[in-house]
Amino acid sequence: MTKIPEIADVAAALQLSIGLCIRRIRQPLAEGELSLPEASVLKRLEFGGPTTVTELAKADQITVQSMGTTLSALESRGLVERHPHPSDGRRSVLSITKTGLRALENKHNSRSQQVANALSEGFSPSELQQLMVAAPLIERLAQSL
Amino acid sequence: MTKIPEIADVAAALQLSIGLCIRRIRQPLAEGELSLPEASVLKRLEFGGPTTVTELAKADQITVQSMGTTLSALESRGLVERHPHPSDGRRSVLSITKTGLRALENKHNSRSQQVANALSEGFSPSELQQLMVAAPLIERLAQSL
DNA sequence: TATTGTTATACTCTATAACTATA
DNA sequence: TATAGTTATAGAGTATAACAATA
Structure with a gap:
């Protein structure tokens, strides 16, 4: 019988694991690497096609100004291009x-x-399954913070 | 039958959820609140008793200098105290x-x-169970990054 | 020499505030 | 007025480098 976990225990466990994730992922990248927010933007543009700063900011739930910073960095490295909107001069x-x-x-x-490399090297199929189940829960948790 | 998940799918799902967690948790705190690293240090001191900067840095896997910054902030707010080590003048x-x-x-x-409040308000016992299972896996993932 | 810790500096990612330009 | 975007500035949390003090 699986015991119902105490809230405090789940909170503590998640803080430990997610906290460490935060610190690891945030560490400085080598020259030319893509940070998590940069990769996120590029993927959206790849799969969702051309769009505006405002839309990209909404998608990643950050401010327009913050998204602008990321986009400027990508533009200066030639990874994204800015073009005028055909009908709306503001965009x-x-x-x-x-x-x-x-x-x-x-x-x-x-x-x-x-992340993908680490997963494929160190996790069993059933563990991957468990992570897949947890991902949307973690996202819901983030949404409610 | 549960399908074995594709690595790329798991990686994408985790990036989305953990990425959002990172952004949410990182947002500015209200006056007097404890940040995640601050709360982590205080809890360690509460449960593990008095210790040194180096030990605290090891525990949270950050540099001694970074831990020093966090400790100075906590000290200036009167939440931690620094005392000389009885036998080792360096510590x-x-x-x-x-x-x-x-x-x-x-x-x-x-x-x-x-985090605890969000969990207790928006998650079922079985979902908490799933998060509890995922936490150590996420920590292992972070360790291997 | 090795260890403990501090200070100085810089980077990433985010925020708010104030602004311009267009609708 | 409202919306799209930019620029300026700041803050949190990390890092590296250089240093001083002690073992």
Whole structure:
């Protein structure tokens, strides 16, 4: 019989694990690597097509200004391009460049890929299953903070 | 039959959920609240008793210098105290103060408590169980990054 | 020499505030 | 007025480098 866990125990366990994740993932990247927010933006542009700063900010639940910072960094490295919106002069339309697509393909240049590599090397299928189940729960937790 | 999840799917799901957690938890705290690293230090001092900067840094897997920053902030708010080590003049011994203990007790003044509150309000026992199973896996993932 | 700790500096990712330009 | 975006500034949490004091 599986015992119902105490809230405090779950909270403590998650804080420990997620806290460590935060610290690890946040560590400085080597030259040219993609940070988590950068990879997130590039993936959205790859799969969702060209869009605006405001839409990208909404998708990642950060402010427009913060998204602007990330986009400027990506633009200066030639990974995204800014074009004027055809009908609305206020907007800019962002799209991923060929260089950006190549950056995403590289298996070692992003935290995303490092996560994937770590998973494939150190976890069993049933553990992957358990992580898959937990992911949406963690997202819901984040949403409610 | 539960399907074995694709590595890429697990990686993407975890990035989304943990990434959002990172952004949420990192948001500025209200005056006097405890940040995640601050609460972590206070809890260690509460349960593990007085110890040194180096030990605390090891426990949270950050550099001594970074831990020093956190401790200085806590000290200036009167939540921890620094005392000379009895036999080794190089070391300082940190301990939690009564004010620090009171800060930990307050149910609303830390990210930790916010996590606990969110869990108790929005998750079923079986979901808590699933999170409990995932926590050590996430920690192992973080360790291997 | 090795260990403990501090100070100085910088980086990433985020925020708020104030602004310009367009609708 | 409202919306889209930029620029300026600040803050949290980390890092590395260089140093002083003690073992």
